[in-house]
Amino acid sequence: MHISCVLRIVYHDLCSDKERKEFNNECMEFIKALREEDDIQSRIQTISVLSVLLQGPFDTGNTILGSQNLFDLMLQMANSNDPIQERIAVEAIVLSASKKYKAIDVIQQGANILKNLYKSMNEEDIKVLALVRLSKLASSKGTDASTNLVAEGSCQTLSRACCKFLTTSQSFNIRRWSADSLAYLSLDADVKEELVDNLLALKALFSLCQCQDAHILYLITTIFVNLTNTYDIIKEVKEIIELATYTKQHIPNEHPKDDKTFFDQRRKKLIEAGIIPILVQLCKHKSENCREQIVRLKKNINYKRKQINKFLYFRIFLGLCENEKYRGSIVAAGGAKALLPLALEGTSIGMTKATQALAKIAITTNPEIAFPGQRMLELVRPIIKLLKIEHTALENFEALMALTNLASISENVRKRILKEDGFSSIEQYMFEEHPLLRRAAVEYLNLENEERQHLNNLIQNNQIIYLQYRTLYIIRNIVKANKQLAIRIVETELMDILFALKEIKDDHLINENNRKIASDIIEICLKYGIIQQNKDHTIKQENETTATN
Template sequence: MPFQGLILIGQADPKLRPFIYQPMTGHGAMSSQFIFLFFARTANHVWARTYSHAPTGQLVPKLWPFIYQTNDRLKNILQVLGTVPELSDALPLTDDTRMTASVLTSKLYDDLRCDSERENFSKICEEYITCNLPANSSGNLHAIHVISGLLQGPFDVGNRLLNLNGVMQNMITLSASEKELEQIVAVEALILAAAKASHANFITTNGVSLLKDIYKGARSEAVMIRALVGLCKLGSAGGTDYSMRQFAEGSTGKLAKQCRKWLCNTALDSRTRRWAVEGLAYLALDADVKEELVQDGPVLQAMLELSQTSDKTVLYAVVSTLVHCTNSYEQKEHPPEMVELAKCTKQHIPEEHPKDKKEFVVSRVKKLLQAGVVSALVCMVKSDSAVLTDACKELMSRIFLALVEDVCNRGTVVAEGGGKALIPLALGGTDTGRTKAAQALAKIAITADPRIAFPGERVYEVVRPLVALLDPEKSALQNFETLMALTNLASISDGLRKKIVKEKAVPAIENYMFEEHEQIRQAATECMCNLVLHSQVQELFVADGNDRLKLLVLYSGEEDEALARAASGALAMLTASRVELFCHPIGVRGLAIVLNLMNAGKDLAECLVASNLVEILSHLAHLDSCDPERKRVTDAAQACLSKAMDYGLIKPYSYKDGSTLQD
C-alpha cells in the first residue's frame, strides 16, 4: 500500500527552503519521487493534496533526517497543527490545511519502524506542548490546538499528551471562559478527547454540566454547536448497545433534532454545518435517530450536498453517519453458548435495538438510495484531498457493500456510477476496505452484465481485486461470490480469460475445486469450465504428469448435477479443442468404455447417440492414422460408429477417401 505524503505549496520562510526539495533514494524508495514539506509563512493561500511515494516502512531512513533531526522540523508541522486562524499572529492557512497536516503526522508516525523512533516522536511533541502550556492565553490555545490535531492524526501520541499534568484541567477551565475563541478551541479538544474511555469518564464527571451550561448560555452558534456535539459524543458512549443509554429517554432525539435543524440552515457557514454532521454521526448509533434521519429528505439532501463542497473535512463525518444508518459497521456475533454463560455469570450482554433488525436496515438502505447516496459517494471517491484517508475509504467500501447486499439495489448502484467508484476503493486503502470493496464488485459482477456494469477497458481492472479476494483466510461467502464473478468474466472474451490467467488465479481456482464445501467446489469447477477455452489453460490439462483431466472425468460422474454438468462441459470443450487428449491412454480407454456401452444394448446406445458424442466420434474416426497411437483412437471410434449403424441409429456416409461414416 503506497505511503501517502503531503504537499503544502505556498511561500516559505527562507530558513525552510533547504528541505523543500529532497529526492528520495535508497531503501526501496521510488526514483523521481520527492517529499515536499513547505509551510506558509507569508502566503495568502496554501493548497494541500496527497502525494504517493515509497511504500510504508521504506521511507524513514531518508525522511526523518529532514523532519526532526535537523532544525526541529517536526515542530514546524506542529506549529501548523496549532495554528488558530483567529489570532493575529496566525499562519495564513486554508480550512483543509490543519486536517491535511494531521494526516501527514499520522502517516509519518505509522511509517516509524521501532519503538525508539516512536518514543522520540512523542517526546518532541511533549516538549512542544509543555513549552506552550505555561504561557499566556494564546500559548494555551496553541498547545490545545496541537493536541486536537494529533488526536485526529496519530491518536496514540495525542492520547499520551492528554495525560500530561494539567492538560485536561486546562481544557475544562478554558471551556468555561467568557471568551468565545477560548471556548471554541477547548470544546473542540474535549470532543476529540472523549474518544478514549478514561478521558470520556473524566469529561462526563467534570464537563457534562459545563457543556450543558455552555450550550444554553452561548451567545454564538459557533460555540453552541460545538457544545452540542460534545454532548452528542458523550451520549453515544454506549455505542449500539440499547441497554447502555447515557442520557434520559428522549434526550438523544432532542439533540439530533437540533443538529438536523442547523444542518438544513443554509444561512450558516459550512464549518458550523459540518459540526452538525459530526453530532449526527455520533447520535446515529441510536436506531431511533437513524430512522428519523433517513425519513427526513431535506436533511439527507443537505448532508449529501455538504459533502460535495470544497470543504472536504466533512467527509469522514458524512460517511460515518451513512455507515451507522446502513449498519455496515463491524458487528460481533455472540454464540448462544457464550450468551448463556454470560447470563449465568451475571455479565453484561449487549442488547440490540429493535429498529436495528434486518427489515429496518433494508428499508433505510432503500431510502438512502432514493436520496442519491450513490452519486454523493462517487463524488467523494473522486475528490483529490489528503483528508480522504484510508479509514475514510474503508467506510465508503462498507457503505457500498451494504447498498449492493440486496439484488434489487444493484442496478441503481451501477446506473449511478457505483461500479466505477468501487474499483479504486478495491485497489487501495486498508485491508478491510479493499476486501469490502472487492466483495461489492463481486456481487455486482454476479447479477449484472460485466460489460454494462464496467464498460470498456474498465472491466479488466475488476479482475485483480477479485483474484485478491480468493484467499482461504476470507469467508466462504466471499470466496464463493468471487468464483461466480470470475465465471461471468471468463465467459465474455478471451482477453478477460487471459487477464485472469495473468493474475495467477488458476492455481487458486484449482485449489477450490478440491474444497469440501459443495457450492464452492461447484463454483470453482464452473469457473474452470469457462477458462478452458483459453489456450494456456488447455496446455495445463494436456501436459504430461498431471491429474487435472482425471478430476474432471471423476466430477462428471458425481451425483451433484450442477457439478457434473460443469465438469462434463469442461471436458467437452477440451476434447473439442484438443484432439490429442484422446491419444492419451485414458482417451483410448474412454473410447473402449463407450464401445462397451454400445455393445451392452440398443437402449444405452440411443442415449449415447442423443448426446454430442457422435460428433466427437465422427471427428476422431477420420483422423490421420499414420501415427500408431492415433490409429488406435480412430479404430476405436470407427468401431463405436459401426455399432451405432448396426442398430440403425445413424446412417452411413461416404467420405472421399472411401471410408463410410454416419450422415
C-alpha cells in the same frame, strides 16, 4: 493539528520508558511555566497546549490533565462569558473525554456547562461547538443499547438540533460542525431512523460532498456507514457471553432497530434519496483531491485518510449490493465502473470489499452491460484473488459464481482466466467440504467442457467448412501474387496440409469446392517450378528433387 501529529510521531518513536518519562516531564514543566501567571493569556495558552497533547500523545496529555488539576480550569473558562476562552475550553473538555471511562466523568462534571453554552445567547459558532461536544459525549456508548450515559431521548434531541443547523445555516463551518455531530449521533438506532426520514438533512449532506476537504468527506461517509449498518460487527461467541454473564461483566446489547429488517429499509430510503450517484462521485474525485490536503509535514498521513475514506465507500457499496434489487441501479449510475479501479489498488481489506461488491454485480447482471469491453477482462484478476483460502467461504463462493458468469461471455475472458492461473484456483474447490463451493467449482468446469463440446459440434456439423474456405482462398491469392510469396508458403508446413486436403475424400472434413482450391494452389506452385511432380505422381519440393538427383 499539525503539531499534534508531529508530537505523536515523536512520542511513538521513543525507544524506552525512560525516554517517554523524560518526554512527559518536559511537557509537564512547560505547562507549569505557563501557569505561573494566572491571567487570561496564560489560561488560554495552557489549555491550548493541553488540547494539542490530547490530540497527539494522549497518554502524556491525560497524565498532565490529572496531575495539574486542569479540568477545573477548563470549567472555569467555559463559564467566563469570553468567546475565545469558551471555544478553547469546550474543545479541551471533549478531547479529555475521548476515552469512554473518561467520558463518564466529563458528563458528570461538564455536561451542564456545555448545555448552558448551547442554550445561551452566545455566537452561533460557539453554540454549535457546544452541540458537537455534547453529541460526542452522548454517543460515547457506541451502538450498545444497554448503556445510557445520558437521559433517554437526548441523542434524538441533539440530532434534531444538528439537522436544523445543517438545513438552515448559510455558514459552511456551521454545516460542517453539524455533520460532525451527526457522525457521532448516528451510532444511535433511533437517530438513524429519524435521519433517513429527514430528506432535507440528507440533501444537505449530499451537497456537502461537493467540497474537497478530506475530513468533511470522512464525516459524511461515516454517517452513511452508520445509517446502512455497514460497519464491522464482531460476532458474539456463545461461550464468551456465558463467561461474561458468570463473572458479572457488562455485555453490550444490540438495539432492536439495528436488526436487518430495519437497516434494509434504511438502505432502501437512502437509494431513493439518491445516494448512489453521490457515492460514485466520491469515488471518482476523492482519490485525486485529497493528496493536496491536511498535512504537508508528514505526507503519508493524508494518504491514510484517503485510504480510510475509500474503505468506507467500499463498505457502503458492498452493503447496498447485498440486495439484488439495487445492483441494476448501481450499474446504471456508474457504480461498477467506479468500483473497478478501487478493486485494483488500495488496502488489502478495501480491495477485498470492492471486489466482493463487483462479484455480486457480476453474478446477477449481464457482464456485457455492467463491464463492457476491456473492463470485463480487468475484473478477472481481482476476482481470482478472492479464491484464496484466507478469504471467507462466502467470498470464495461469490468469486466462483462471478467467474462462471464472466467465462460464459467470450473466449477472451476464458483465456484471461487461464492466464491469471485461475483454472488451478477453481479446480481446488472441487475437493472442498462445503457443498456449495464444490457445486460452484464444478459448474465452472462444466462450462469449459461445454465450450469444447460446442467446438466439436461445429466440426461435426460442417460449420467449420466456411472458415476453411476463407483460409484457402487467402492462400491462393498470396500464391498468385508472385513467385517470392509462393516460395515462402512452400517453405512452411502449409504445403503438407494442402497435399493432405487434396487427397482427403471425406466430405465431413472438406467439400469439393475447398478441395479444388487446394489443387489450384498446388498447380500454381508447379507452374512456378518451386515444386515438381515425380514419376509415381507424387509431388516434391524442388530442393528435395535436386538433392535426389
